[in-house]
Amino acid sequence: MSAFTDRVDTALADRNLKIAVERTAGTAEAKRTIAVEAFPDFERARDRAAAIKDHVIANLGLYLERFEANAVAAGAKVHWARTADEACEIVIGICKAANARSVARSKSMLGEEIGLPHALEAAGITRIETDLAEHIIQLADERPSHIIWPAMHKTREQVSVLFKAKHRDPHQEETIAAMAESARRHLREGMLAADVGISGANFLVADSGAVCTVTNEGNAELSLVPPRVHIVTAGIEKIVPSMGHAVHMLRMLSRSATGAALSQYTTFYTGPRRPGDRDGPEEMHIVLVDNGRTMMRETGLAKMLRCIRCGACMNHCVVFRQIGGHAYGATYPGPMGAVLTPAFDGLAKNRDLPNACTLNGKCQEVCPVRIPLPTLLRGWREKSWREGLEPTSLRAGLGTWAWFARRPALYRAATASTLRAMRLMGRGGWLSKLPLAGAWTEHRDMPKPAAQSFMAQYKKGRRS
Incomplete structure (x- = not known):
């Protein structure tokens, strides 16, 4: 596969x-x-x-x-x-x-x-x-x-x-x-x-x-x-x-x-x-x-055993609705599958699945038995990080982001520069190609960003 x-x-x-x-x-x-x-x-x-x-x-x-x-x-x-x-x-x-x-x-x-x-x-x-x-x-x-x-x-x-x-x-x-x-x-x-x-x-x-x-x-x-x-x-x-x-x-x-x-x-x-x-x-x-x-019950996944297999989580999942079920490569697709498959078949082989989620929480909102799916997915992500299963490129990228995030002035300057560059690359309100985001723009266009970051607009609104 x-x-x-x-x-x-x-x-x-x-x-x-x-x-x-x-x-x-x-x-x-x-x-x-x-x-x-x-x-x-x-x-x-x-x-x-x-x-x-x-x-x-x-x-x-x-x-x-x-x-x-x-x-x-x-x-x-x-x-x-x-x-x-x-x-x-x-x-x-x-x-x-x-x-x-x-x-x-x-x-x-x-x-x-x-x-x-x-x-x-x-x-x-x-x-x-x-x-x-x-x-x-x-x-x-x-x-x-x-x-x-x-x-x-x-x-x-x-x-x-x-x-x-x-x-x-x-x-x-x-x-x-x-x-x-x-x-x-x-x-x-x-x-x-x-x-x-x-x-x-x-x-x-x-x-x-x-x-x-x-x-x-x-x-x-x-x-x-x-x-x-x-x-x-x-x-x-x-x-x-x-x-x-x-x-x-x-x-x-x-x-x-x-x-x-x-x-x-x-x-x-x-x-x-x-x-x-x-x-x-x-x-x-x-x-x-x-x-x-039984292992799930004893290792922090007991709430997933509430699942009554209704499928509501996947029907409302923005990721599932783009890629369908077969892309998950397992019996159970969607948010529920992203939690269950690592439990059944091992996290090392399935670390991609918990990451195939925006964590918007819609799945939890519609679950009839209130399974905290985003929390369980974050748990798998944390375990994957602790066990060193994430690729080197991802760890390096997050390390770079963290370095900037710990330096607020530099972070704001980098954000402002990135926004200006993205707006210059936009055509008709959309970005069809974007460096370092090819996986996103290959199949969809990205909306042209606002002139200012959210935090800049928030501060401006508070002053006014």
Whole structure:
């Protein structure tokens, strides 16, 4: 995989990507605003959501044991995985025990995190992605670029070309409805014939052992109920104490993710089929995955475990909206990914991600569980500096800036000279090229600066 800066350059030069991201993220931002304005006491609801998550994280062992006991009592089998590899081994083992030749998979970022699609392929098991966006990226042989809309990076025009090339009975009309119908025809047979259904979990309810999934297409229900075996893979932080707590979190999740009061399909699964049930799997397996979460709780990243994977932080992120998700080079993009990826895969390999942030704080403003994302990102930056991971050029540049900053008169003189030079280089109010700022001006113009610095204007205003 190319370096982060190379991926960013590629993304910034891709005009179709900017159109696709802005269509979806811009719509999501607008819908969230409307949904929040219509929600009385939304800020108090955020406080409660954060408190629920903090309580569970502080008492994680208690609620995990309670969930396991109730899930087993309902007939499910619970498995524990410390790492991504262990989780995949457990899932593949269950599939092989069931003599599964195909699996229908409902969208799960935890599945992406642990590398489950690749594990299934390596085991020779046919994987049917039942979520429409996941189906699109499976056909394109790509990774998700967003946790809610995995195919956000593709325009509808690109999807049309893909479906016509890959579907047996493709659409004839260039409409979204016709393309969705084409996908439905292509997927339905495989979904209903699958031996195993695999899902993630939006929430795990401790007092009942229930698993909650949230979708807008009904694909989870159709792909998890008919198969003989249902496998759930879930991070251990997905626990909530009771159904009442789950309902509160669902209210926060839907509004923050899509701007809807409630997702189209919200389903709770409690154990396999029981005597008298008309449908349901014969077996239900729940794989609880740690994969670094316990370490996060113990090393200053506990607040990140509040995350309910709504995607609001990336929808409002000025960086994400310019470069999309693939530029981050990881399962989780955007602000949340910039915090999670160094925790999962190491800071040395991912030091660029915490720096891909303006620290404007918009992500924290919209987070439904009040994760202090800018603070956590600054923490990674400080750790990177302490461990000497920053490049020599950056350390030298900051050292030069600090030298000037400790000499106010010289700093003001240098600032004034720089402003004059930048204004002379400007054309029509913009700077298309700027020495030492080529990475900025290569893909965008910089506004021509004011004649005086902010501090000079501030002092002048106070005198007047």
